[in-house]
Amino acid sequence: MACGADLMSDVLAFTHAGTLLMTGLTNPQVVRTAEMAGIVAIVFVRGKLPPPETIALAEEKGIPLLASRYTMYESCGRLYQTGLQGCGLFQLTADHWSQGDPHSTPPGEVSQDLCA
């Protein structure tokens, strides 16, 4: 599974464990966020390369870093075309947590939690 985001709160909110993250941000907090959200690898898009402190933290946390020269849109599109699925309809990860089964939450119930 994969997702693309430049907003770390979104990553924390909707990613599942075992997800690939595509992002245009390269600061160390991207690695922190990945660690917390269970992201297994990060792809930096738009030809950006991470600074040494980001690489050091990723090494410490054992999270592989990759880079793509394509834009976010095209990087995501190319991977999607090869069969790499997205995270599906926007669902708060907490819904899965409370239900136990990632596929049991009907999409309709989802965003209500956000507005509550």
Place this chain on the structure above:
Amino acid sequence: MTVTHTPADEVKAQGNSILEVTKLQELVYELKIEQVMTKKVVTVSPDDPISQLKEVLRVNRISGAPVLKDGELVGIISIEDVLKALELGAISASVSEKMTTNVQTLFADENVIQAVTKFGRLGFGRLPVVDREGRLVGILTQGDIARGLLRQLEMDYREEEIHRYRASHIFEDIASDQTGLILRYQVQARNFARCGEAASKLKRALERLGAKPTEVRRVAVVSYEAETNLVIHTTKGGELLAEIQPEKIRIIAVDHGPGIADVEKALQPGFSTAPDWIRELGFGAGMGLSNIKACSDQMVFDSKVGVGTRLEVIIRL
């Protein structure tokens, strides 16, 4: 039952062996020669006859010995030198006549890798170890290195086992009417480079305690968002506290200012007062408290301008 050996297994097996080699290589670079060398060194005097040396080697079951004169290392002699002397019928010759005088040594405070390289280059069976003043402090063979590495691997393994045991059994081993483990983390204001360290430590602690991955992620998201808020919004930082109980985890984030004027508004998704530099880093989108709420079973959020803010979250396990 049939066991099918898939290519994936092979990759996994290779992965494991790569890991182990790396661990060994790490140890070779970490361990000091003094940690693996034999400290009790049998030495001989240059004036001893070969016949006596032969006895020393036989009784101690060793294949060579450094030669000391007045405490100073002057040579090294091995069983091979004894054999050569026997061949020439020179059994009563002195050690000084048959020994190697240009002695290659190792320093006690060097890493084991230096010894490995030297053994590989010189092909010797043993190398005397000296301190930086040149005094003989030990002797090293390739067998010593192998034994030392194995001992260290075993120690590391046992330590890991003990850690795992201690952590995951704490709630069963320590009986009380209500057992709880309290972890406190101080969070500095505006130190964004260190933001997430507390949450990361808490996450690691929970993993050690054997919490389920889904629970760990909920706690991780809550504590990371709360820590981020302390870093971005407080004047003097604050404290992140986690109370871990067998059936629930309570996370509390407290600070002493500046406080929030409109708490209702702060709780709205998308509302944020974060400065631009924080937004450029991918944070401050006003989703933090929503994320926290979504991950928690119970959330109490309270703030007073000039006093501070307190967030309390309960996550049931």
